[in-house]
Amino acid sequence: MTTVIPFGPQHPVLPEPVSLKLEIDNDVVVGALPSLGYVHRGLEKFIDTKDYNQTTYICERICGICSALHGITYTMAVEKLFDVEIPERAQYIRVIIGELNRVHSHLLWLGLFADGFGFESLFYECWKYRETVLDVLERITGNRVIHSISKVGGASKDLTKEHIDLILKMCDTVEPQVKDLEKVFVNNYSVKQRLVGLATMSKQLAYEAGTAGPTLRGSGNSIDLRESADWDIYKDLGFKPAVEKDGDCYARTKVRITELYDSFKLLRNAISKMPNGEITTPIKGFPTGEAIMRTEQPRGEVVYYVKGKGTKNLERLKIRTPTFANIPSLLLTLPGIKLADVPIVVLTIDPCISCTER
Amino acid sequence: MGMLNLVLTNISRKPATRLYPFEIRAPYAEFKGKIVFNPENCILCGICQKKCPPDAIKVTKDEKKWELNVFRCIMCTECVTSCPKDCIIISNERAKTGAKEYIKILVPKVDTPKAAPPK
Numbered sequence: 001m002t003t004v005i006p007f008g009p010q011h012p013v014l015p016e017p018v019s020l021k022l023e024i025d026n027d028v029v030v031g032a033l034p035s036l037g038y039v040h041r042g043l044e045k046f047i048d049t050k051d052y053n054q055t056t057y058i059c060e061r062i063c064g065i066c067s068a069l070h071g072i073t074y075t076m077a078v079e080k081l082f083d084v085e086i087p088e089r090a091q092y093i094r095v096i097i098g099e100l101n102r103v104h105s106h107l108l109w110l111g112l113f114a115d116g117f118g119f120e121s122l123f124y125e126c127w128k129y130r131e132t133v134l135d136v137l138e139r140i141t142g143n144r145v146i147h148s149i150s151k152v153g154g155a156s157k158d159l160t161k162e163h164i165d166l167i168l169k170m171c172d173t174v175e176p177q178v179k180d181l182e183k184v185f186v187n188n189y190s191v192k193q194r195l196v197g198l199a200t201m202s203k204q205l206a207y208e209a210g211t212a213g214p215t216l217r218g219s220g221n222s223i224d225l226r227e228s229a230d231w232d233i234y235k236d237l238g239f240k241p242a243v244e245k246d247g248d249c250y251a252r253t254k255v256r257i258t259e260l261y262d263s264f265k266l267l268r269n270a271i272s273k274m275p276n277g278e279i280t281t282p283i284k285g286f287p288t289g290e291a292i293m294r295t296e297q298p299r300g301e302v303v304y305y306v307k308g309k310g311t312k313n314l315e316r317l318k319i320r321t322p323t324f325a326n327i328p329s330l331l332l333t334l335p336g337i338k339l340a341d342v343p344i345v346v347l348t349i350d351p352c353i354s355c356t357e358r
Numbered sequence: 359m360g361m362l363n364l365v366l367t368n369i370s371r372k373p374a375t376r377l378y379p380f381e382i383r384a385p386y387a388e389f390k391g392k393i394v395f396n397p398e399n400c401i402l403c404g405i406c407q408k409k410c411p412p413d414a415i416k417v418t419k420d421e422k423k424w425e426l427n428v429f430r431c432i433m434c435t436e437c438v439t440s441c442p443k444d445c446i447i448i449s450n451e452r453a454k455t456g457a458k459e460y461i462k463i464l465v466p467k468v469d470t471p472k473a474a475p476p477k
Contacts, residue, residue: 050411054409054411054436057411057412138389139386139388140388142386142388142389142433148434148435
């Protein structure tokens, strides 16, 4: 006989209102049903009252962790409508802030994940190291969380020489610290006992379930939007996606740790190749037509659809966030898992419910 | 041995956190702390009100009043960059919690607009 128990929306392990109805048979999950909508804020409709420049600020407030990349994706989508090429320096600034965002997001996730399996001191270590990254972001953009670096037509702030030195110094300090963290996450006996072989997803299943980001790459699919033609600046930076074959929770953790190293490499490359010059292009008129833009966020692929009708505000804005794409995979992998492991499996897709419900 | 080292260094090391209310970190120069309005050069053009994404600024020409709703302001600095007379600046001083909701500033009567002071 099965019992249905509610998991969330308030759960001690999860920071966000993930809500699942778990069907349980003797401590083992046999089925799961998600329910979304606890933090719906109506942000997509809210753009009706704001012009397309002001919408950047709304998009940044969709998520508190990957805020910069939401703003960047939106501005890139609107630039597609105007069909303008923004200065190269502005593109590099976007890459740098985006990668800093990814570093702090992955460190945050590693901490939450450690907290998920009860490793409190590791959680504090991860968040201590993340603080260095946030300090750099605050010094560059003026804010810790909402960076507002990207605006339609370029970047809103230029990087000075001190900022660049700060970023390089941060890379040099945080990279060895991540190496220390990697030792624990990858080699520690207890951590491995908890993660290896848990919630395994085959390459085919991960692809067919439409997963995104580290969940997809943890199962051996080498798909990363930073490689695609949509965001071609990454081609010059020598980027290769981090891929693991096993498809379990351990592989997904390893993908995120490898992505941290990749981000440091990309930051250094971007800084060394950043040209001088203008950071904005003047934009005239109002947006017309339709455009789709995809970028790679820390959690995976985000899709922005924008439609303009020649007025100052957009007619439609539609966002597909990575967590929305990853929830089906969660429902496919949860059956057969013990109840005590459910929080860990939920955390490995890095759920961002506020993004998903907007 | 490695663990003993770790224990000994952790005993002698300073804590990683600050003792907050007694020890406050100075804000960075770039920190977006609070909006400061300097009414002397204001020509009541209302561009800041138009550009403000959360509609936090209200400019009333008849009453010569510039109003900022602090609770709505999102520190985007659109008003700072758009002001033609450089009346609005962003200071790196932290805004106090529980401050008044509205800042209302009367703009002195301006007959001929003065030029903005050199930066």
